[in-house]
Amino acid sequence: GENVEQHPSTLSVQEGDSAVIKCTYSDSASNYFPWYKQELGKGPQLIIDIRSNVGEKKDQRIAVTLNKTAKHFSLHITETQPEDSAVYFCAAPSGSARQLTFGSGTQLTVLP
Amino acid sequence: DSGVTQTPKHLITATGQRVTLRCSPRSGDLSVYWYQQSLDQGLQFLIQYYNGEERAKGNILERFSAQQFPDLHSELNLSSLELGDSALYFCASSAGQMEEKLFFGSGTQLSVL
Numbered sequence: 696g697e698n699v700e701q702h703p704s705t706l707s708v709q710e711g712d713s714a715v716i717k718c719t720y721s722d723s724a725s726n727y728f729p730w731y732k733q734e735l736g737k738g739p740q741l742i743i744d745i746r747s748n749v750g751e752k753k754d755q756r757i758a759v760t761l762n763k764t765a766k767h768f769s770l771h772i773t774e775t776q777p778e779d780s781a782v783y784f785c786a787a788p789s790g791s792a793r794q795l796t797f798g799s800g801t802q803l804t805v806l807p
Numbered sequence: 808d809s810g811v812t813q814t815p816k817h818l819i820t821a822t823g824q825r826v827t828l829r830c831s832p833r834s835g836d837l838s839v840y841w842y843q844q845s846l847d848q849g850l851q852f853l854i855q856y857y858n859g860e861e862r863a864k865g866n867i868l869e870r871f872s873a874q875q876f877p878d879l880h881s882e883l884n885l886s887s888l889e890l891g892d893s894a895l896y897f898c899a900s901s902a903g904q905m906e907e908k909l910f911f912g913s914g915t916q917l918s919v920l
Contacts, residue, residue, distance in 0.1 A: 729908065738809065738897050738911030739850070784850060792863030793905040794840070797850040 699787050701798030708775050709806050716801045718785035719767040725787040728761060728768045729795070733782045742783075743770070775805045810834065813898050813912035821920055825886040828915045832879055832900030838862070839881040840901070840909060841873055845894040856881055857904050888919045 698721040708714050720728075726747035731739035745752045745759045745768065752759050756775075761768040772779055782802050786795040810833035820826055832839050841853040843866075852865035856875035867873075870888075875881045885892060895916050899909040 727907070731911075736913075738811075738899075738913045740809065740911065741908050744908065788905065790863065790865075792855065794852050794855055794863045794865065795909060796852065797842075799849045 699785060699796050699798045701785050701801060703801060704799065705802045705804075707804045707806060710775060710777060712775055714770075714772045714775055714779070714803055714805075716770045716783055716785070716803070717767060718769070718787075718798050719765075720787040721766065722787065722789050723766065725789070727788055728759065729786050730757075730759060730770045731784045731786065731797075733784065733800075735781075739784055772803075775803075777805050777807055779803060780805045809910040809912060811898060811900050811910050811912035813896075813915050815915060816913065817916045817918075819918045819920065820888060822888055822890060824888050824919075825884065826888065826917065828883040828885070828896055828898075828917075830881045830883070830898030830900075830912060832881070832898075833910050836900035836902050836910070837879065838901045838904060839875055839879070840899040841867075841881070841883050842897040842899065842911075843894050844897060844914070848894075850897070853883070862904060885917070890919050893917055893919045 701718045729744035732742045733739040758771045782800045785798040789796040812831040814829045837858045840855045843851045853867040855863040873883045895914045897914045899911045
């Protein structure tokens with residue numbers, strides 16, 4: 696099945712700095728790559744996603760880049776704010792039913 | 808608010824018992840997914856239903872079962888509970904069957920004592 700590896704597991708940045716989280720996947724048939732943000736006590740919430748026909752997608756302060764050849768995709772958050780502090784998960788489809796397999800998560804802490 | 812409703816929010820029970828977790832998907836969504844989240848295993852896919860039919864199965868134990876009813880709500884039944892079943896159980900829904908946006912509920916925290 697699909698193996699999605701996510702790094703780093705924890706990340707601390709100063710407010711205003713950028714944060715980058717990286718994921719690699721193994722299933723070359725994967726063509727949909729979402730990122731989810733999970734705040735304490737809540738369920739994961741989709742923040743951005745990208746399909747394999749584009750290499751980059753941006754939505755205000757967040758962006759996702761995809762390198763299909765290398766099978767990795769990254770989440771970029773610029774001008775970080777304390778409310779960006781959360782656990783971030785990447786995911787990729789796997790199996791015959793193409794259900795999402797999630798990475799192990801990154802705890803992002805934005806220090807004021 | 809994702810529009811996905813899960814009940815109850817918290818559940819405390821004893822080993823050997825049986826519990827039922829309930830999920831109402833977003834209005835119009837036909838797929839329901841169940842995920843288990845524990846500290847050491849991350850988000851693990853359990854099972855997916857689409858329009859009342861089982862569509863995909865993940866790492867779901869034989870002691871666990873699920874179903875989706877005609878009104879599209881879903882229930883996850885956990886039986887012969889063990890200490891290791893303590894986890895957050897999330898339900899998610901999507902409009903179609905695959906490779907698309909999932910909307911998660913706020914989860915049910917299950918504690919098996």
